[in-house]
Amino acid sequence: MAQTDPDGALTGLRVLDLSHGIAGPFAARLLGxxxxxxxxxxxxxxxxxxxxxxxxxxxxxxxxxxxxxxxLNWNKRSLALDLRLAENKPTLQKLVEQSDIxxxxxxxxxxxxxxxxxxxxxxxxPKLVVTSVTNFGQTGPYAQYAASDLTLQALSGIMxxxxxVDREPLKHGLSQSFYCAGLTAAYASIMAYTAxxxxxxxxxxxxxxxxxxxxxxVLNQSYYAFLGAVQGRRAIVQDPFAGEPIAxxxxxxxxxxxxxxxxETFAExxxxxxxxxxxxxxxxxxxxRVAEVKALLEECVADRDAxxxxxxxxxxxxxxxxxxxxxxxxxxxxxxxxxxFVEIDHPATSTQLRFPAELAKLSLTPTSVRRRSPTLDExxxxxxxxxxxxx
Amino acid sequence: MAQTDPDGALTGLRVLDLSHGIAGPFAARLLGxxxxxxxxxxxxxxxxxxxxxxxxxxxxxxxxxxxxxxxLNWNKRSLALDLRLAENKPTLQKLVEQSDIxxxxxxxxxxxxxxxxxxxxxxxxPKLVVTSVTNFGQTGPYAQYAASDLTLQALSGIMxxxxxVDREPLKHGLSQSFYCAGLTAAYASIMAYTAxxxxxxxxxxxxxxxxxxxxxxVLNQSYYAFLGAVQGRRAIVQDPFAGEPIAxxxxxxxxxxxxxxxxETFAExxxxxxxxxxxxxxxxxxxxRVAEVKALLEECVADRDAxxxxxxxxxxxxxxxxxxxxxxxxxxxxxxxxxxFVEIDHPATSTQLRFPAELAKLSLTPTSVRRRSPTLDExxxxxxxxxxxxx
Numbered sequence: 001m002a003q004t005d006p007d008g009a010l011t012g013l014r015v016l017d018l019s020h021g022i023a024g025p026f027a028a029r030l031l032g033x034x035x036x037x038x039x040x041x042x043x044x045x046x047x048x049x050x051x052x053x054x055x056x057x058x059x060x061x062x063x064x065x066x067x068x069x070x071x072l073n074w075n076k077r078s079l080a081l082d083l084r085l086a087e088n089k090p091t092l093q094k095l096v097e098q099s100d101i102x103x104x105x106x107x108x109x110x111x112x113x114x115x116x117x118x119x120x121x122x123x124x125x126p127k128l129v130v131t132s133v134t135n136f137g138q139t140g141p142y143a144q145y146a147a148s149d150l151t152l153q154a155l156s157g158i159m160x161x162x163x164x165v166d167r168e169p170l171k172h173g174l175s176q177s178f179y180c181a182g183l184t185a186a187y188a189s190i191m192a193y194t195a196x197x198x199x200x201x202x203x204x205x206x207x208x209x210x211x212x213x214x215x216x217x218v219l220n221q222s223y224y225a226f227l228g229a230v231q232g233r234r235a236i237v238q239d240p241f242a243g244e245p246i247a248x249x250x251x252x253x254x255x256x257x258x259x260x261x262x263x264e265t266f267a268e269x270x271x272x273x274x275x276x277x278x279x280x281x282x283x284x285x286x287x288x289r290v291a292e293v294k295a296l297l298e299e300c301v302a303d304r305d306a307x308x309x310x311x312x313x314x315x316x317x318x319x320x321x322x323x324x325x326x327x328x329x330x331x332x333x334x335x336x337x338x339x340x341f342v343e344i345d346h347p348a349t350s351t352q353l354r355f356p357a358e359l360a361k362l363s364l365t366p367t368s369v370r371r372r373s374p375t376l377d378e379x380x381x382x383x384x385x386x387x388x389x390x391x
Numbered sequence: 392m393a394q395t396d397p398d399g400a401l402t403g404l405r406v407l408d409l410s411h412g413i414a415g416p417f418a419a420r421l422l423g424x425x426x427x428x429x430x431x432x433x434x435x436x437x438x439x440x441x442x443x444x445x446x447x448x449x450x451x452x453x454x455x456x457x458x459x460x461x462x463l464n465w466n467k468r469s470l471a472l473d474l475r476l477a478e479n480k481p482t483l484q485k486l487v488e489q490s491d492i493x494x495x496x497x498x499x500x501x502x503x504x505x506x507x508x509x510x511x512x513x514x515x516x517p518k519l520v521v522t523s524v525t526n527f528g529q530t531g532p533y534a535q536y537a538a539s540d541l542t543l544q545a546l547s548g549i550m551x552x553x554x555x556v557d558r559e560p561l562k563h564g565l566s567q568s569f570y571c572a573g574l575t576a577a578y579a580s581i582m583a584y585t586a587x588x589x590x591x592x593x594x595x596x597x598x599x600x601x602x603x604x605x606x607x608x609v610l611n612q613s614y615y616a617f618l619g620a621v622q623g624r625r626a627i628v629q630d631p632f633a634g635e636p637i638a639x640x641x642x643x644x645x646x647x648x649x650x651x652x653x654x655e656t657f658a659e660x661x662x663x664x665x666x667x668x669x670x671x672x673x674x675x676x677x678x679x680r681v682a683e684v685k686a687l688l689e690e691c692v693a694d695r696d697a698x699x700x701x702x703x704x705x706x707x708x709x710x711x712x713x714x715x716x717x718x719x720x721x722x723x724x725x726x727x728x729x730x731x732f733v734e735i736d737h738p739a740t741s742t743q744l745r746f747p748a749e750l751a752k753l754s755l756t757p758t759s760v761r762r763r764s765p766t767l768d769e770x771x772x773x774x775x776x777x778x779x780x781x782x
Contacts, residue, residue, distance in 0.1 A: 009586035034582045137752070142725040146650035146708040150634040154645050154712030156720075180571060187578030188751030191425045194585065195400035195756045203755035211731055212750055214720055243541040254545055259537035317537040321545030329547075329605055337531040340602055359603055360579030361528070364594035365586045 008035020009365035013193070016099040017041065017076060018083070020048040023209060024105035024133045025072040026182030027189065030359070031101065032075030033367040039095065039383055040073060040374065044080040047376040048073070057349065063376055064348040070373045071355050074344065078374035079383045084114055092116065093124050094387040100196075101129045101189050108138045118204045128202040129192040133185045137208030147210070152177045156213030181209040183359075239286045240294045241266075245323055247298070251306030252323040255297060257283070260317030269313050270300040330354070347375045399426020400756035404584070407490040408432065408467060409474070411439040414600060415496035415524045416463040417573030418580065421750070422492065423466030424758040430486060430774060431467040431765065438471065438767040439464075448740065454767055455739040461764045462746050465735065469765035470774045474505055483507065484515050485778040491587075492520045492580050499529045509595045519593040520583040524576045528599030538601070543568045547604030572600040574750075630677045631685045632657075636714055638689070642697030643714040646688060648674070651708030660704050661691040721745070738766045 005011070013036040017028035025040070025048065032038040042048050050072060051063040058065065081088050096102065102121060104111060111117050118130045132138060135147035147155075156177070185207045196202050238244060241263075245252035257263055267275035274296065279285045286293050301309055310322035322328075329335065335356075342357035358367050396402070404427040408419035416431070416439065423429040433439050441463060442454040449456065470486075472479050487493065493512060495502060502508050509521045523529060526538035538546075547568070576598045587593050629635060632654075636643035648654055658666035665687065670676045677684050692700055701713035713719075720726065726747075733748040749758050 005586070005590065009582040012589075030578070136725060137729055140725040140728040142705065144708075145705040146652065146710055148647055148650060148710050148712075150645055150647055151710050151712035154636070154643075154714045156715070176567075180574070183571070183574045183578065184750045187421070187574065187581060188753065190578060190581045190585065191400040191751075192753050192756065194581065195396070195753075198403075199396065201755060203753055206752040206754070207750070208729065208752075211726065211729065211747075214723075214726060214731065214747060245545070252545075254541055256539055256541055259539060261537065314533065314536040317535075319537055319539050319542050321539075321542035323545045324547070332605075334527060334531040334533040335602065335605060338528055338599065338602065340605065356602075356605060359575045359598070360522075360582075361597040361599075362579065362583050362586075362594055363597070364592055365583065 004363075005365050006368065007365075008033070008367060009362060010190075011035040011365075013037070013101070014099045015039070016095050016102045018111075019103050019105035019133060021050055021105060022068070022072060022178035023181040023185065023207075024103050025050065026179055027131065027133060027185035028103045029072055029075060030182065030186040031189065033357075033369070034362075035365070035368075036075075036101075038076040039099075039379075040076040040078045041081050041083070041092075041095070042078055042376055044082055044377070047078075047080065051376070057346065057351070060346065060348045064346075067353070070344070070346065070353055073373035074369050075371060076374060077371075077379035077383060078377055079380055080377035083111075083116060086115070089115065091384075091387070095383075096121050096124045096128065098387060099125065099128060101131065101193055103131045103133065103185065103189065105133045108132070108134060108143045122202050122204075126202055127196045127200055129189055129196055129205060130202070131185050131189045131192070131205040131207065133181055133207045133209065135208070136210050138204075138206045142210070149177050152210055152213055156210055177209055177213050181207055181212045184212050238290070239283055240290065240297050241283070241286060243321065245321070246294065246301060248301040248306040248309065249303055251325075251328075253301060253306040253309055254321035254323070256319035256321065259319035261319075265313075265316050265318055269309075269316060269318060272296070272300060342369050344369060344372045347372055347378075395754075396756050397759065398756075399424070399758060400753060401581075402426040402756075404428070404492070405490045406430070407486055407493045409502075410494050410496035410524060412441055412496060413459070413463060413569035414572040414576065414598075415494050416441065417570055418522070418524060418576035419494045420463055420466060421573065421577040422580065424748075424760070425753075426756070426759075427466075427492075429467040430490075430770075431464060431469050432472050432474070432483075432486070433469055433767055435471040435473050435768070438469075442767070448737065448742070451737065451739045455737075458744070461735070461737065461744055464764035465760050466762060467765055468762075468770035468774060469768055470771055471768035474502075474507060477506070480506065482775075482778070486774075487512050487515045487519065489778060490516065490519060492522065492584055494522045494524065494576065494580065496524045499523070499525060499534045513593050513595075517593055518587045518591055520580055520587055520596060521593070522576050522580045522583070522596040522598065524572055524598045524600065526599070527601050529595075529597045533601070540568050543601055543604055547601055568600055568604050572598055572603045575603050629681070630674055631681060631688050632674070632677060634712065635685075636712070637685065637692060639692040639697040639700065640694055642716075642719075644692060644697040644700055645712035645714070647710035647712065650710035652710075656704075656707050656709055660700075660707060660709060663687070663691060733760050735760060735763045738763055738769075 010031060015028055015031050015036045015038040017038055017040040019025055028038050047063045050069045051066050053066050053068045055067045056065040081091060121130055122128055136142040136145060188205045188207060192203050192205050241255050241257050243254045243256045245254045263281055264276060267273055274280055306322045310320045313320040340356055340358060341354050344353045344355060346353055357369055401422060406419055406422050406427045406429040408429055408431040410416055419429050438454045441460045442457050444457050444459045446458045447456040472482060512521055513519055527533040527536060579596045579598060583594050583596050632646050632648050634645045634647045636645045654672055655667060658664055665671055671684060697713045701711045704711040731747055731749060732745050735744045735746060737744055748760055
């Protein structure tokens with residue numbers, strides 16, 4: 001077996017990150033995590049607008065306050081460059097000539113309007129992969145529309161099936177649409193890079209956040225097309241063993257049948273033989289007496305903590321969903337043992353930040369955080385020297 | 392510029408899909424969509440357990456009823472092989488020798504117990520990438536626990552921040568944790584493959600669905616660690632312009648400030664100058680009179696359809712989230728123009744199935760559905776002939 005290569009799987013790969021916000025920068029960071037050398041171009045003075053996104057650290061100077069920015073931009077070096085100015089075009093050309101992948105997230109047509117369209121970039125570097133991550137993609141009638149995580153979740157059909165049928169549709173927490181599109185952009189960039197290595201031709205990768213959500217996270221269009229039925233939100237009354245969270249002494253716990261253990265194991269877990277009776281042990285019977293089942297379950301966990309019940313049940317391969325909070329996650333013994341978090345210095349204060357850092361563990365070429373997120377324009381001198389010198 | 396290569400970016404790549412369920416098969420399918428040759432190994436008689444997952448097509452014969460299976464396994468050929476039997480080991484060895492990537496999702500330790508652990512596979516093919524996609528990863532105290540989409544969403548902290556603060560935590564629709572892990576497994580496999588091409592050494596990629604969710608889709612651990620505040624579910628009372636869906640004559644519509652247009656544009660959209668008054672135009676003032684703002688918005692959309700208002704507002708770059716249903720998505724003019732859906736034959740009936748099919752559009756090496764999902768063991772003869780012949 002080979003030695004571990006601490007430089008990562010993509011060592012030698014050069015990425016130019018022209019993007020801003022969440023999805024594009026997350027994609028570029030994932031490539032950086034696997035060893036790519038990533039140069040981030042930001043507009044002068046204000047930088048990437050993600051530098052203004054909350055949560056903000058008030059004791060840090062502008063534009064170094066955003067926690068989110070810190071999370072999305074490690075393993076990158078920063079150069080401030082106004083792409084709208086023709087005088088900066090030669091600098092960008094040099095950067096592009098030394099890149100394998102460009103990631104950008106401008107509104108479709110904007111780069112072209114500055115004389116920096118995909119054709120121009122490919123003219124400068126014919127093996128280049130240009131990945132565009134935008135709300136609605138490069139084509140189609142919605143291409144120029146504004147969007148947010150909320151509007152994208154609504155439009156993609158996810159909200160329609162989330163929440164309960166008697167209430168409004170629900171949006172999922174945080175900005176998951178953007179993270180999902182970022183993942184997609186990262187993998188599609190590498191696919192295209194693999195092809196460019198083989199056939200010597202670069203190409204344009206068009207990632208639509210709307211499409212990622214509509215196509216990948218939901219199967220409900222097919223559900224409809226296939227069965228003629230519209231999948232809706234959850235029923236109000238349902239078997240408590242179908243996953244509705246139950247309040248314990250401390251925290252919520254969801255119960256679910258299936259998994260590796262028979263239903264009888266719940267009786268064993270709580271030492272309550274009632275669960276073996278037909279009125280509790282069969283799903284159609286439970287549906288008939290939801291209140292009774294729920295009351296019994298609540299009684300079983302009233303003087304226990306959700307986490308403790310989860311651990312006892314999990315040993316028996318029961319399906320128990322303990323609803324973990326942020327604090328729980330930071331203390332989660334499993335994530336701790338797997339070293340899922342990294343501690344990173346804040347660039348402008350003495351604080352240490354703790355972030356989740358690894359999506360996939362590669363045995364020989366592990367991901368790593370080699371540098372914290374850059375301050376705006378932090379690496380101007382070294383980047384300009386590097387491109388002045390050529391490769 | 393080069394000609395389009397209809398074979399895809401990963402043409403020539405060989406993938407052996409030993410996985411079952413959603414995450415692993417989705418990862419293998421994504422590689423297949425980009426041109427990889429994917430052989431799927433299923434257990435005899437029943438096949439991948441996803442063949443039993445709903446929605447089911449009752450007029451198709453077992454085990455060809457599951458719509459979900461059809462979605463997850465196109466661009467693959469199927470061979471039924473019982474990996475538990477020593478007599479099948481030489482066949483598997485031949486298959487592994489002719490593969491670049493193996494994707495598997497067995498409980499940690501199971502492949503080892505059959506004499507097919509990662510070391511054995513790498514012994515047969517030293518440049519092989521073995522990607523394991525499991526609930527909790529290969530290591531750590533939870534590694535052997537059972538899990539489901541629900542329990543993983545709970546454990547990863549997503550439920551804690553989803554829904555409203557006065558109600559129980561909510562699970563997101565469908566099985567998004569698995570799709571997300573599938574995406575991660577696909578990109579991590581290609582990263583590792585790129586490294587193996589460069590240094591001639593394969594490796595083991597360990598993807599934990601729990602970790603994918605906990606690390607990538609939520610930033611709330613950091614939120615907590617950074618600010619000492621626990622991010623909770625949404626407040627009950629909030630500005631109607633913060634995204635709570637409003638019922639229109641037909642469908643729900645969410646309103647949000649920000650995006651490309653100033654707040655005044657809402658006044659223009661509805662031809663209602665009231666929105667310009669301070670009590671409506673400033674967020675803190677709106678917070679004070681939520682019921683009044685909501686009533687005014689409801690009045691504005693009472694005799695209009697959500698989609699129509701969305702289109703009118705989107706032209707002005709307002710942020711409007713029209714909550715689309717499955718039916719809406721199938722008729723979405725934007726997805727239609729972008730050709731986001733494919734029509735695929737059902738293998739065992741004369742039905743045509745319609746699925747979302749593309750996550751990223753690569754200009755020169757487009758993804759494609761070259762074959763529908765296989766029936767169980769459909770390609771036995773050709774696969775065995777192929778490996779009998781050697782490469």
